[in-house]
Amino acid sequence: MCFHEGVGKKYVCVSFDDFDVANFDDPRALRGALNIGKSKSAADIDVISKYKSSAAKYYFHRTRLDILAFLSSKSSFLRYNITPERWLEMRFPKDGKARRDTVRKSFLAMCRPGDALVNLDSSWLPLHERTFSAAKEKGVICYTLVYDLIPILLPQTTHGMMPLIFHKWLANSVDYTSKYLCISNATKKDLQDFLTKYGFEREVEVLSLVQQGIDKKISPTALGPMSTRVNKDAYPWLYEVAEISDDVRNVATVPYVLCAGTIEARKNVWRIAQSWQRLLQEGNYDLPRLVFAGRKGWHIEAFENFLKGSGNLDGWIQVVEAPSDAELAFLYRNCKFSIMASLYEGWGLPVGEALSYGKTAVVANNSSLPEVGGEYVEYCDAASIESIAAACRRLIRDPQRLEELENSISTAKMRNWEEVCSDLLNILGLSDEFVG
Numbered sequence: 428m429c430f431h432e433g434v435g436k437k438y439v440c441v442s443f444d445d446f447d448v449a450n451f452d453d454p455r456a457l458r459g460a461l462n463i464g465k466s467k468s469a470a471d472i473d474v475i476s477k478y479k480s481s482a483a484k485y486y487f488h489r490t491r492l493d494i495l496a497f498l499s500s501k502s503s504f505l506r507y508n509i510t511p512e513r514w515l516e517m518r519f520p521k522d523g524k525a526r527r528d529t530v531r532k533s534f535l536a537m538c539r540p541g542d543a544l545v546n547l548d549s550s551w552l553p554l555h556e557r558t559f560s561a562a563k564e565k566g567v568i569c570y571t572l573v574y575d576l577i578p579i580l581l582p583q584t585t586h587g588m589m590p591l592i593f594h595k596w597l598a599n600s601v602d603y604t605s606k607y608l609c610i611s612n613a614t615k616k617d618l619q620d621f622l623t624k625y626g627f628e629r630e631v632e633v634l635s636l637v638q639q640g641i642d643k644k645i646s647p648t649a650l651g652p653m654s655t656r657v658n659k660d661a662y663p664w665l666y667e668v669a670e671i672s673d674d675v676r677n678v679a680t681v682p683y684v685l686c687a688g689t690i691e692a693r694k695n696v697w698r699i700a701q702s703w704q705r706l707l708q709e710g711n712y713d714l715p716r717l718v719f720a721g722r723k724g725w726h727i728e729a730f731e732n733f734l735k736g737s738g739n740l741d742g743w744i745q746v747v748e749a750p751s752d753a754e755l756a757f758l759y760r761n762c763k764f765s766i767m768a769s770l771y772e773g774w775g776l777p778v779g780e781a782l783s784y785g786k787t788a789v790v791a792n793n794s795s796l797p798e799v800g801g802e803y804v805e806y807c808d809a810a811s812i813e814s815i816a817a818a819c820r821r822l823i824r825d826p827q828r829l830e831e832l833e834n835s836i837s838t839a840k841m842r843n844w845e846e847v848c849s850d851l852l853n854i855l856g857l858s859d860e861f862v863g
Contacts, residue, residue, distance in 0.1 A: 428461070429534050429544070431554060438558045439531040461529055473672055474507040493518060508651030508670065534558075540566025543855055545608075547572050551596040559603040570855075571604040572634065573597070575773025575794075576617045577693065584693035584770065586725045598625060607631045608854065610774045611795035632854050638779030638799060638841040640759065641752050667757065675747055675754045682715040683745075684819070685762035687755060687777040688769075690746070691724030695768045695791070695809050700733055702816035704740055706823075714823065715763050720747040720755060759784040764822050764829065767796065768809045775799040783841055787832035789818040803836050 429440045441461060475492070478485040495503040496511040496518075504511055535558075538544070544567050546559065559569050579597070582590035601622070607629055609615040615631050622629055651670065659666045668676055690696055696719060703717045717740075734744060750758065759765070765781040765788040772791075778799040781788045790800040791809035800806070805822055808814035822829050852858040 430461075431558070432531065436554050438534045440534045440537055441529050441531055445529040474509065476672070489518075505652065508653045510652060513651070535561055535565065538562060538565055538567050541568065542566075543568045543570065545570045545572075545851070545855070549574075550600075551592055556596070556599055556603070559600075563603040563605075568605045569603050570606050570608055571600050572608040572610070573614060573618050574610050575614050575771070576621060577771055577773070579621065580617060581693060581771050584691065584726060597621065601625075601627045601629060604629060606854075608634045608851075610634060610636050611798050613795035613798065614773050634847065634850055634854065635798065635842065636774045636776065636779070637844055637847060638782050639843045640780055640783035641756055667760075671757055672754065675750060675757060678716070678718050678745060678747065678758065679761055682763050683718045683761075684715045684764055684766060685718050685720060685758050685781070686766045687720045687758065687780070688767065689721045689724040690719055690727055690730070690748075692726035692730075693770050694724075695770050695815075696727060697730040697733065698809070698812050698815060699766055699768055700730060700740065700744055701812045702819060703743060704737070705812060705816040706820060707740070707743060711820075711823070714743065716742075717744045717766075718747060718758065718762070719744070720750050720758055722749040756784075759786060762786060764788055766815075766819070767791065768807055768815050769794075769796065770809050772796055778804065779841070782836055782839070785833055785836055787822065787829065787836060789815065789822065801839075803832055803839060805832070 428443065429438060431437065432439050475485060475488050478488055492503070492514055496514040499511050501511060504514060507514075509517075544559070544562050546555075546569065550556075550559070550571070559571075563569055576597070578585045578590040578593035585593075607618060609618055609631060610633075612633055612635075615633050618631055622631075654666070654670060657666045657669070668679065686694075686696070686699055688694055700717070703714070706714055734740070734746070739745065747754070747758070759781055762781075764786055765777065767775055767778050767788055768791045769775070770791070771794045773795060775790075775794075775796045775798075778788050778790055778796060782800075782803055788800060788804045789807055790796050790804040792806040793809055797806070805818045805828075807818035822832075849858065
């Protein structure tokens with residue numbers, strides 16, 4: 428495993444033998460195993476989040492509960508459905524530990540001609556170019572993964588100088604890249620067009636991503652003392668909802684449709700919101716609520732002005748900003764269907780995530796999205812508010828169509844991360860070495 432470390436940004440490598448690969452499942456534990464950064468106490472504790480609007484109240488109650496936890500005052504925490512021990516775990520989380528101290532070595536000192544360097548991360552900075560160019564000079568075979576060409580093809584949806592920075596990086600990456608990997612056939616086509624227009628020749632392979640939920644990313648948490656007494660089979664809804672935050676719990680008070688992902692212009696959030704207004708104007712008063720779940724991104728002034736001016740479309744639209752993995756999984760499991768009417772995607776993980784929970788989606792018929800949605804979703808034209816509304820209308824008004832798609836999903840074989848890994852090993856010609 429290779430990464431640029433510290434202030435000097437030296438490119439180092441760590442042997443897999445030096446730490447427990449189980450740490451891959453938990454970023455905090457992996458960081459601890461690699462001795463990257465320092466542990467940070469939990470900055471936001473859900474049980475006292477209602478005090479966040481007042482810093483004085485928040486820190487007062489946090490300090491009070493710290494003291495009570497150290498005194499093991501169980502009664503003080505019962506109202507929050509946690510134990511003093513659980514409070515201390517949340518307040519002072521511990522990073523995972525390596526089986527032994529990790530030894531960092533200089534990559535350029537360790538690499539040998541014929542070694543493969545697979546760059547799966549974003550690498551737009553000049554220091555990346557210098558490192559990978561130096562690796563190629565030493566005879567290393569460099570593979571570069573390209574997720575999408577959004578800054579080049581849709582520069583109006585990005586920020587500042589990013590389009591030109593990305594363009595510079597992609598053009599320069601040809602100097603050290605032996606083979607490109609792309610996360611979809613659509614991205615492969617876009618990259619091949621780019622290379623052709625600039626007179627470059629490089630082989631491009633597709634490494635498709637997944638149609639898999641996020642449950643595996645969620646670290647299990649200890650149930651609170653009151654939750655353990657709930658009969659899950661007898662009262663499954665109580666069991667699922669009771670420990671979800673109030674903001675997310677409120678979503679489930681009425682049927683809803685989920686639009687998950689960064690809330691930004693490229694995700695077409697303004698048109699999606701407008702399509703909901705169109706459906707309401709038709710007299711669809713049994714319409715599900717439209718829920719946007721994600722962190723806020725670029726160029727959403729029109730979207731925010733629409734929500735503000737219409738009172739979140741009289742409450743028919745709700746925004747859940749930056750949900751946790753557990754909250755997002757809850758939202759997927761309980762939605763009517765999802766929407767991803769983006770202007771462009773390199774893959775479209777939210778579509779695959781919805782499918783993994785047995786939910787269909789309204790999906791834009793562009794870029795890579797049909798590769799993810801296949802025959803299991805309802806398609807629309809992302810540039811047309813009426814087309815988005817029509818696709819949603821079909822799923823809302825025709826329960827038989829919705830059920831038909833859900834039945835197809837239930838018998839489908841969804842792509843998982845193990846298959847992605849297997850395909851990567853095949854591209855590298857290493858599959859035989861990892862059998863079993």
